[in-house]
Amino acid sequence: MTEARHRSPRRARRSLSLLLTSALAAAGLLVTASPAQAESTLRDLAAQNGGRHFGTALTYNPLNSDSQYRDIAAAQFSAVTHENEMKWEALEPQQGQYNWSQADSIINFAKANNQIVRGHTLVWHSQLPSWLNNGGYNGNQLRSIMENHIEVVAGRYRGDLYAWDVVNEAFNEDGTFRNSIWYQGMGRDYIAHAFRKAHEVDPNAKLYINDYNIEGINAKSNGLYNLVVDLLNEGVPIHGVGIQSHLIVGQVPSTFQQNMQRFADLGLDVAITELDIRMQMPADNNKLQQQARDYEAVVDACLAVNRCIGITVWGIDDERSWVPYTFPGEGAPLLYDGQYNRKPAWYAVYEALGGTDDPGEEPGNPGEEPGGPGEEPGEPGTPGGPCDVDYAVVNDWGNGMQGALTVTNTGSSPISNWTLQFTLANVNISNGWNGDWTQNGSQITVTAPAWNATLNPGQSTELGFVADKTGSVSTPTQFTLNGATCS
Ligand code: 9MR
Secondary structure (H helix, E strand, O other): OOOOOOOOHHHHHHHHHHHHHHHHHHOOOOOOOOHHHHOOOHHHHHHHOOOOEEEEEEOHHHHOOOHHHHHHHHHHOOEEEEOOOOOHHHHOOEOOEOOOHHHHHHHHHHHHOOOEEEEEEEEOOOOOOHHHHOOOOOHHHHHHHHHHHHHHHHHHOOOOOOEEEEEEOOEOOOOOEOOOHHHHHHOOHHHHHHHHHHHHHOOOOEEEEEEOOOOOOOHHHHHHHHHHHHHHHOOOOOOEEEEOOEEEOOOOOOOHHHHHHHHHOOOOEEEEEEEEEEEEOOOOHHHHHHHHHHHHHHHHHHHOOOOEEEEEEOOOEHHHOOHHHHOOOEEOOOOEOOOOOEOHHHHHHHHHOOOOOOOOOOOOOOOOOOOOOOOOOOOOOOOOOOEEEEEEEEEEOOOEEEEEEEEEEOOOOOEEOOEEEEEOOOEEEEEEEOOEEEEEOOEEEEEOOHHHOEEOOOOEEEEEEEEEEOOOOOOOOOEEEOOEEOO
């Protein structure tokens, strides 16, 4: 029978301990803690792994307008990167006129929540103000503009940041230098100038070079590696390599760990700075499970490298990610869906970091079940119904079929930890998605996956299955949701 949740060996062990816990509790032998007390957070777990951080990119909005976003940001993450607010065009849209308020606001949030901050970014070809892009400056002028920028910005935030992405995205895919205005003006020396200046201004910050598509060993990461070796030989103050990690589901490079290790072996820190793992939309269960395994692989790779000091994901939830805007048709790259439900990838990260208790849903999210962990089948949910179920045969090939169900909460309160039951004779379900499917003769039960545990009023969820069949299969006449009959 199909398991819709990501269930790694680690997860299977966790379920066993949960079963034992439940049995002890049922026998009155255990005083159970509330889920809020029992649950570890991603930030706590990362810290327990050699003091690593688990961070996120934050944006001013929704940080200042959405309390759920803010709560998750504070609870789960120990490091923060400004998604856009520290970029040059944001800080100095007109020459000499600085806007600090949004950048400051995120730093203040981080301080209030005991989070470290990564400065992103000082010298980049992108998101430059137009006065700079179109200024027609020569090499000497560009050097003085760049050094002045570092002096002003890194000077202002001296002591507030643990690290700076001093130079961002300096390479082409083939390992040659990107022909940015900086390279055009100063050649490859702009990199050394930027690091020396940043070190002079903020001597305690760790100074990083940061890039994408350098996760595995390839032409681009080789180019970066050669540069870093040269910079170290020249005595340039460079302390780390930021590996952005904008990845695609099913394509985590097999040499990720080995690649981080070779930079670590140079005496540098490495950090995974912008992790997300996108997929072709629409998302389905297979893709979400693969994504969970991919996140797990990235966490495992970092934990295997002593100098991999932390992981930052590039945003909290799928709806606010940059991905769909940049890659039309792709999306769902993060750990939470657009309603702040934890996805299979979230649980995979949790377990890869060593989480052993059952975390359930995000505290405060409507998906949270007040009485206990929110994800295991058979636990009490909120009362069922009113509900509506649409059933359709998507495909019928004689000895097999594919069915689809749309389950809608037609009531006015959320239905948590839903369990759908119906009768379907003459079938043997081989695969089901978007729920945990079990079959007992003709009785079919689908329980909610943790990432989709709650149906809010008016909300629907799409379920699907594939079955072998014998003879004709009639349309089910009755569906129940948490025991209540649906229309
Ligand atoms: O996530 C950022 C997005 O909101 C901006 O529109 C975009 C503009 O270039 O930058 C995104 O962040 C990038 C980061 O600063 C550097 N690495 C790649 C990130 C994704 O594009």
